Amino acid sequence: MTRQFRITCFIVLNLLTMAWSNRPEDFTSRVWTAFHTTLSPQSVRCLDCGTWLIERYGHLSGTGRRWMLFAALPRYEFRYAVEVTRADGTMQEGPRPQSEWRWFAALFDHKETKVELTLLTDVAARAAYARYLCRRLAAAGDPAAAIQLVSYRRDIPPRADALAGADKGDEVRQTTERIPCIAEPPPLVSEATS
Numbered sequence: 001m002t003r004q005f006r007i008t009c010f011i012v013l014n015l016l017t018m019a020w021s022n023r024p025e026d027f028t029s030r031v032w033t034a035f036h037t038t039l040s041p042q043s044v045r046c047l048d049c050g051t052w053l054i055e056r057y058g059h060l061s062g063t064g065r066r067w068m069l070f071a072a073l074p075r076y077e078f079r080y081a082v083e084v085t086r087a088d089g090t091m092q093e094g095p096r097p098q099s100e101w102r103w104f105a106a107l108f109d110h111k112e113t114k115v116e117l118t119l120l121t122d123v124a125a126r127a128a129y130a131r132y133l134c135r136r137l138a139a140a141g142d143p144a145a146a147i148q149l150v151s152y153r154r155d156i157p158p159r160a161d162a163l164a165g166a167d168k169g170d171e172v173r174q175t176t177e178r179i180p181c182i183a184e185p186p187p188l189v190s191e192a193t194s
Contacts, residue, residue, distance in 0.1 A: 013057070075155060075158075081093050081150050089145075147179050149176045
């Protein structure tokens with residue numbers, strides 16, 4: 001096989017995957033109903049295997065429906081904050097795990113939402129991130145007593161209501177457990193002296 005043929009096959013595969021992954025749902029139901037009524041069970045099984053392979057390739061290559069670029073936008077705004085508790089009990093917002101520039105995160109940082117959702121749902125990831133923040137703040141000379149993740153969600157009204165001037169409503173605040181910062185043990189020093 002020549003190099004040009006392989007590149008052409010790769011491009012065609014990606015185009016077919018994008019088209020299949022972003023097809024309308026009513027199209028899928030109509031086509032599958034037609035296939036199941038007209039084709040033999042063996043042919044339907046081959047088509048099922050083929051569509052599974054295309055969907056799997058779409059998932060692995062990032063062109064599937066779960067990729068937010070081609071998905072329907074959610075009807076809510078979501079953000080989260082890190083609350084740092086100081087030794088005297090005061091609280092303030094702490095650093096975020098990805099970029100500090102909101103415009104950069106909104107335009108280019110597609111992994112930020114995944115990181116945020118993982119931190120909010122996974123206890124082990126949350127504890128590891130809290131330990132990291134404790135070390136980072138202590139190294140900067142601004143130690144913390146505890147770290148807590150807080151998520152904020154605000155529903156977006158339907159388009160007709162928004163055009164009529166409907167308000168977005170209040171933010172709903174959801175907190176996770178407060179993770180205390182434990183002082184790191186001092187590094188081991190060799191007893192051998194020269």
